[in-house]
Amino acid sequence: MSRQLLHTPEGVRDIYAEECARKMAVQNKIQKIFHLYGYQNIETPTYEFFDIFKKERGSANTREMYKFFDRENNTLVLRPDMTPPIARCVAKYFMDETGPLRLCYLGQTYLNGASYQGRLNETTQTGAELIGDDSSDGDAEMIAMVIDALKSTGLQEFQVELGQVEFYRGLVEEAGMDEETSNQLQELIENKNYFGVEELLTEQTMPEEQKRVFLKLPELFGDIEKIRLARSMTANKRSLQAIDRLERVQEILDSYGLGDYVSYDLGMLSKYSYYTGIIFKAYTYGTGEYLVTGGRYDKLLVQFGKNTPAVGFAIVVDRLMLALSRQRIVTKVDRVEQMVLYEPGARTKAVGLAKHFRTEGQAVQLIRKPVDQSVTEYVSYARRHQMRMLLYLTGEGEQVTEYQVESGQIKMRNWEEYF
Secondary structure (H helix, E strand, O other): OOOOOOOOOOOOOOOOHHHHHHHHHHHHHHHHHHHHOOOEEOOOOOEEEHHHHOHHHOOOOHHHOOEEEOOOOOEEEEOOOOHHHHHHHHHHHOOOOOOOEEEEEEEEEEOOOOOOOOOOOEEEEEEEEEEOOOOHHHHHHHHHHHHHHHHHOOOOOEEEEEEEHHHHHHHHHHHOOOHHHHHHHHHHHHOOOHHHHHHHHHOOOOOHHHHHHHHHHHHOEEOHHHHHHHHHHOOOHHHHHHHHHHHHHHHHHHHHOOHHHEEEEOOOOOOOOOOOOEEEEEEEOOOOOOOEEEEEOOOOHHHHOOOOOEEEEEEEHHHHHHHHHHOOOOOOOOOOOEEEEEOHHHHHHHHHHHHHHHHOOOOEEEEEOOOOOOHHHHHHHHHHOOOOEEEEEOOOOOEEEEEEOOOOOEEEEEHHHHO
8 A cells, every 4th residue: 555645834844752852841941941030821822813913013914924714704813923912911811910920931923934945934932021011120131031041951152132123213203204214214224235225315305414323223233332322323312212221221231140142233123013112132153043032012012901011022942943953052851761561461560660660750661562573673662762771571570671772781680679
């Protein structure tokens, strides 16, 4: 009979065996950091009503969303972004809460990015949201948590790049620029397209000193001293307040002892329009894309009925795993190291032996040996799955044949010796 090979759709993949174990171990390390910072887990549905992610919310491009209909003909969407669902959830269940909420999550997001070769359409994200805190201390806590989370996975060489969307928006407001032009200019600046910025500005009627600031934006990146130079380029109050905020965040991160992990880029402008202040991304070598994205979104929750500030971030776990692999950073995982193989008459003893190992915290596979298969086949199976030992119980199970899988040594032991 011919075997039909079943494939996954484009943009998704299976993760199994040791790779899956490593991914889960990394996720657990990150979640532990979140919990140490006092964050509690929240789960939202995999799909939501389309309105949660509509254009006015400033979320993902609608053309990249996976949309479908329920039986009442409502448009539903596989979540492309974790932040709007959490904002909806907070507005629903914590409307009267006046103190800060610290929430963390782990889940899948879905974006139909077929035009981007090699990019997964289904990704795992884990992150945190601090709701109800509009301070620079809240901003710094987010960035400190990102740094500690990445370090917990074994990653050491990475950088968190900070921007401030209010600096750019202050300049746009002062120049009286319309939304369409502002969006075009934002994309050019973020792509460091100097010539494109210059060409677009030649078509605008604004003072030359304002044009010079926009032209300089793609170059305003580096350490905090480089960002302080932006003070001399504008007198715009909104833009200067953005610089003040970055300086305060740097001061707080220095008190955490994490200031060296941070750099700045005033030309970093997120595609998500719900960001209202500080924004940041984390990068490392071994992957061409950011590992972490986040920022402040003080005006998002009010769209769901709760007027409160917020800041948060998402770690793209799949990209992090790729970086760890390419940097040859080993994630230790708990393997199944032993197998108890038994003949039918030895079942009671075999179950007792397996139960003993599990009580001791040792993983074990319990397998009844079919008549038509040899012990040698199971030793080979154990070797393929990197097990250390196979225990074979015959008769009524009093005698145990112990196979040391790697060395090939065989010992005869009594059942009682394992207790």
